[in-house]
Structure formats: structure tokens, C-alpha cells
Amino acid sequence: MTDTLTLLLAPDRPIIVAFRDRATGPALLRWAVQRSLITGQHVTVLHAIPDQSLVLPVEAGGTPYGTLIAAARLILDDESRLVCAEFPGAHVTANVHSGDIVDALVSLSEDASLLVVGADRVDGHTGEYLGSVGQQAALGSAAPVVVLPREPRSGNATVVVGVDGSLESEAALRVAAAEASRSGGQLTVVTSANATDAPGGPAEHSTSSALEDIRGQYPQVTIARQIDDQRTPVQSLLFHAADADLLVIGRHGRGARPGILLGSVTHTLLLDPQCPTLVVTRRSPQESSALTVRA
Incomplete structure (x- = not known):
């Protein structure tokens, strides 16, 4: 793969x-x-x-x-x-x-x-x-x-990514960092407090570890971390991506047509995207192996 x-x-x-x-x-x-x-x-x-x-x-x-x-x-x-x-x-x-x-x-x-x-x-x-x-x-x-979006508009040279500690969001984070590096923009990493486990839990640890790797790989990229405890995941991403050049999200849900289900956050964000929204759909071999181990 x-x-x-x-x-x-x-x-x-x-x-x-x-x-x-x-x-x-x-x-x-x-x-x-x-x-x-x-x-x-x-x-x-x-x-x-x-x-x-x-x-x-x-x-x-x-x-x-x-x-x-x-x-x-x-x-x-x-x-x-x-x-x-x-x-x-x-x-x-x-x-x-x-x-x-x-x-x-x-x-x-x-x-x-x-x-x-x-x-x-x-x-x-x-x-x-x-x-x-x-x-x-x-x-x-x-x-x-x-x-x-239905009405394209100029953004503010920011790439926003939603993370929740899942393998899908970690894949999205790595893609978002590469996109920010390519475009010369800032990377904003958004987590809704409603989307993860308790502070210091496995999901937060996984995200922090991935961010350390990202900072080492893309030292030129300015990274802003936003932990939003006021909004739902959808509300949080809509808010932070309102003026962005690109929003990156991981695909939650599985299957192929017909009889498929799309994760609720992805489904809602794609109904009326605030900015170009990139859905990361394919896992790397390492990510697939990790998913098999965790399953």
C-alpha cells in the first residue's frame, strides 16, 4: 500500500x-x-x-x-x-x-x-x-x-488539521505538516476536548509524540496547538478553519459503495466546507500494521 x-x-x-x-x-x-x-x-x-x-x-x-x-x-x-x-x-x-x-x-x-x-x-x-x-x-x-467550498475565497496561509489521537488523525497530521511545509504556511493542530480521553491519557500522549516528530522533520513550519474545551469537534474545526487555506481530516468510517458509513465529523464538515478540505483516505503500511495490532 x-x-x-x-x-x-x-x-x-x-x-x-x-x-x-x-x-x-x-x-x-x-x-x-x-x-x-x-x-x-x-x-x-x-x-x-x-x-x-x-x-x-x-x-x-x-x-x-x-x-x-x-x-x-x-x-x-x-x-x-x-x-x-x-x-x-x-x-x-x-x-x-x-x-x-x-x-x-x-x-x-x-x-x-x-x-x-x-x-x-x-x-x-x-x-x-x-x-x-x-x-x-x-x-x-x-x-x-x-x-x-461552493464559494472559493482566499485564506490566510494556514493549514488546519483535526486530531483526536486516532490512527486516522495521526495520518492527517503528517499530511497537514507536509502541506504546510510545501506552501510555507502555519500549521494549526486542533483538538476538541470532547474528542479525546482525559488529559495525559493515551490519545493525548500519541498526539504529543507525533507532534515531536513533526517538529523535528519540519523545523521551518510554525506550529500552533489549539485544545478547544468550549466546542464540539465539528464546531471547533469549523471555527479554526474559517479563514484557512486548507483543512486536513482523517477519514473515519470504512467500506465501499453501497452500504457505507462515514464518520459523523467528516460527514458534517463535507456538507458545507469552510475552506478546501482534504480527506486523508489511505493508510501507510506502518499505520495499517498498527491498526491490525490494536484491533
Whole structure:
């Protein structure tokens, strides 16, 4: 199993962008391309159209399926040219998928470095969430997943990570430290007092030990430790990540589609992310061994 840090920077693994439409897709593509110029990876932009069996037949007034494919390809080609003109040196390829977008993302994640998806849409009248692509991708993906907010905004050069002493959060901490080092930003390590055991317990000891390793590995990174005893884990991460460039969390929950469960904190944070939210989905061999021992 590939280590997450190695996976995120693997030059032969693409960044996959889920392009929903022209209203939201260009911002996701631009974010991915800017990252790719630093990591040296290429970007694959993916758009899904319904399976042909679900499209109204031509004789019933529907659009020919070939026309739908050509229109989708035209949009992707246009947006790819625009972003490459804006960022010379970018390498972008386009892929039109026939069928379910989550199925395509989960399949492609096996060979990807990162999946980039947008936050799920919200009905402007009822406030109800429309779909769950971000959450389903985060749980089913073999590669890390970043979910971008519906309204992208500039952050304050801070990477925030939530830790609770679990193996998942320790993996997230190491990824967050590497991201802060790469971007030159500050690392804020957030723990909700409601998420761990008593002060001085095993979870706190595990986090402190991991932080010592991080400080030794990334001496140039400024690390701020926040133990929040006023808020729940979700409230605490939403508060501290409000102006951040990136929030990193470990994936709690297991399984693959269908019949999957996502940890409650991850589930809530991905409904309405305050900033780009990176979900660490894959354990390193060392982490997997430790999990087996503890199980």
C-alpha cells in the first residue's frame, strides 16, 4: 500500500477533477492546475453524462446521445484551453464518462494522486442538499480527496488539521505538516476536548509524540496547538478553519459503495466546507500494521 505523502506527490499519478458544470467546474480545475504546477503532476478533468439507457430516446424527443457526448467534450476542451492559457506549463487532459460520476471517481482513484470535487449543491429555496458526490467520493476513494467550498475565497496561509489521537488523525497530521511545509504556511493542530480521553491519557500522549516528530522533520513550519474545551469537534474545526487555506481530516468510517458509513465529523464538515478540505483516505503500511495490532 502506498504511503499517503508519497501518493500525493507521485509524478506519474494524475490529479482528477470532477467537472460538474460551467458554473462550478472552472474554479475546481483552476485549483487543481495551480497545485499541479507545484507537484509536477498532470490533471485529468472528468465530466459524467447519464448512461444512454437513462436518456430519453430521439423518437420521444430526446437529444441524440452522440450529441450529448460531443457537447460535453466541447465544454471540457474549451475550459482546458482557457486554464492552460492562464497557467502556461499546465498539462490537462479531458475525459467524458458515461454513467455515474462517483463510480468513475472511485475507479480512477486507484491510480490517482488526488481527487478534487466540489461541495454538494444546495437548493436555493428549501436549503436541502442535492446529491452527495463529495461524501461518497471521500469514503469510496483509494486516493485522498479534497472538497472545495461552493464559494472559493482566499485564506490566510494556514493549514488546519483535526486530531483526536486516532490512527486516522495521526495520518492527517503528517499530511497537514507536509502541506504546510510545501506552501510555507502555519500549521494549526486542533483538538476538541470532547474528542479525546482525559488529559495525559493515551490519545493525548500519541498526539504529543507525533507532534515531536513533526517538529523535528519540519523545523521551518510554525506550529500552533489549539485544545478547544468550549466546542464540539465539528464546531471547533469549523471555527479554526474559517479563514484557512486548507483543512486536513482523517477519514473515519470504512467500506465501499453501497452500504457505507462515514464518520459523523467528516460527514458534517463535507456538507458545507469552510475552506478546501482534504480527506486523508489511505493508510501507510506502518499505520495499517498498527491498526491490525490494536484491533
